[in-house]
Amino acid sequence: MVQYVVGMTALAWAVAGVRSEVSRADLGPSRGGRPIYVYTVSEPGPRTPDARPALLVVAGVSPEHRVGISTARDLIGRDWAGVLSGHTLYVVPELNPDGAGWLSGPPRVEWGRTIAPFDADRDRRLGEDPPNDLNGDGFITQMRVENPPGRYGLTPTLVADAGDARLMRPAEAAEGERGRWVVLTEGIDDDGDGRFNEDGPGGPGSGIDLDRNFPTHWPEFEEGAGARALSEAESLALVRWMQSHRNIVAVLVLGPGDSLINKPPVGQYDPTGQIPRGLEREDVAYHDYVAGKYRELVSIESAPSPGYEGSLLAWAYADFGAWAFQSAVWSRPKEERHAEAAAEETVPAEPGNAPRPETPGDRRQALLDQGVPEFIATFLTGSLEERRAMADEFERATQAERAAMMAQVQALPPEIQRQVMGAVQETAAGKPPSEVEMGGAAVAAQGSAIGQSNSEDGKWLAYFDAQRPGEGFVEWTAFEHPQLGRVEIGGFVPGARLNPPVEQVQAASEATGQFVKALIEMLPSVEVSPLSIESVGGDLWRVGVELSNPAYLPTSSAVGLKIGQLIAVEIDLGPEAVVSGRRVVTIDRLGVEARRVEWLVRAEADAVVRVVVRSQRFGEQTVKAQLKETGGGS
Helix, strand or coil: CCCCCCCCCHHHHHHHCCCCEEEEEEEEECCCCCEEEEEEEECCCCCCHHHCCEEEEEECCCCCCHHHHHHHHHHHHCCCCCCCCCCEEEEECCCCHHHHHHHCCCCECCCCCCCCCCCCCCCCCCCCECCCCCCCCCECCEEEEECCCHHHCCCCCEEECCCCCCCEEECCHHHCCCCCEEEEECCCCCCCCCCCCCECCCCCCCCCCHHHCCCCCCCCCCCCCCCCCCCCHHHHHHHHHHHCCCCEEEEEEECCCCCCCCCCCECCECCCCCCECCECHHHHHHHHHHHHHHHHHCCCCCCCCCCCCCCHHHHHHHCCCCEEEEECCCCCCCCCCCHHHHHCCCCCCCCCCCCCCCCHHHHHHHHHHCCCCHHHHHHHHCCHHHHHHHHHHHHHCCHHHHHHHHHHHHCCCHHHHHHHHHHHHHHHCCCCCCEEEECCEEEECCCCCCCCCCCHHHHHHHHHHHHCCCCCEEEEEEEEECCCEEEEEEEECCCCCCCCCHHHHHHHHHHHHHHHHHHHHHCCCCEECCCEEEEEECCEEEEEEEEECCCCCCCCCHHHHHCCCCEEEEECCCHHHEEECCCEEEECCCCCCCEEEEEEEECCCCCEEEEEEEECCCEEEEEEEECCCCCCCC
16 A cells, blocks of 8 residues: 655556555644655554654755755655565655755755844844845856955955865965955845845855754854754754654764764763763764665765754754764765876877877967967967966066956866966976966966865866866856956856766665665664463462564664663563562663563463563563463463
């Protein structure tokens, strides 16, 4: 039997072969009034879905992480036959539906907060100064401003990265560097208060980051964390629902950070020494095992670390007491030799048929044919001495002449720009440490090869250049800003570093689905053996039961032990009938070793004795047996 849900047609489910039961509930409205849905996926069984140990998957905490949302939706429609016979899968595919809805329309912004009104400039007006798509390319990227006008109070602190002038980095005062640039979100000062993009969706000071709004290590007073923990309707609704579903034994967050690639801090606590800022030491081996399985199934080589201040991941583990993990679903693939490098390998020509070697003149003409200005074509094809002479001439040129040449370089295709920058660095080699300007930004003479900056941004840029040209980075282009004068607009495409290209989405989703299946199979459960009955003479009987956990993860984490996630084992007899042993025995956690509980009881032969095993996380089970001389159980 299948209960169809919104967004999935009956035909689609039938083709997928789904045999699980799916139901949908509403956690409550978002700040903007949109419903926040949770889907329950299970198989028919003797216990209701809410009475079985469960995995909760939450996506859309950061709505710009679109691959997480789509992967969560795919999990709902997978065929879980045979996997969920004793467990339940809960899925919240879009915790921030307002943010996801706003991001679905143009212009595209890398912004992952709630659409919460916020008066950042304290002028008693809301939303009056959002970012603006000044160049009309459909993206809100960045503006970099060289030596900005003093009236706006913008202090230049950045210089161009030595490895790639398209990237900015902080100036190193200790090395004698002086900042020349500031970088702002693309837009204008709409309200004329001297600040840019401070009020309105998409701006750096607006909205609440849900992943900084949960109670654990809540970063009070920090921007984006909210006026108080759980101030947002979305985070509060999820916490209330989870508190009413104590059968959740594990939580998987699909978001920009990854706690399975990046091991959380171990043995670090808040000032009370009670609430971990990462993992308890006793849980490290279990986390490492899960992370190892993750690496087998999900092809992620590197990813950012998740946040632990006010995050859902931190709260789910350190306060709620569940096993908790976070997956980025996708990240930049492992660096491989660029395709163009492989293309350069040629099969040796047959004797007498070898092609004529390309001369500098041939290459210069080819560049001119592509529309490359003559001085740039000459620079790229000249000897080292000729290039050095041109660089010296460039340094002696007037500011206007240099600006004109820089503008010509910036108008070139990205590949030609990289060739120019590489030639600049080669030209500067052997000179005293200085900066040689070409291509619109300063390039340190001792920098690494162009496009190979060692920074994380540099690695992303190299990946986009090689694998996704034109998709991940908007080349800097000059723009006459109505307030700042000449600026350059460009930068990383919003969301490109968080989401794979369309053709890779399904593979990433499938790999995550395989990991979720493996994680469900690792979830703990409590199995109760039949009662053992032994007569010890007269009306005395020894009654025993064994509890076991067939899965890898223990029934409780180290945090769960602190907050009292216990399993109660009760023999259903009056206190006067229990000669030895406590009527109610509590078990802290079950691991790989079974736990046996025994009682010595006084009762007449053929009487029926019952033992009840109960816990919030694993429901209630009852076993019973008749007291007989021959023993037995049922």
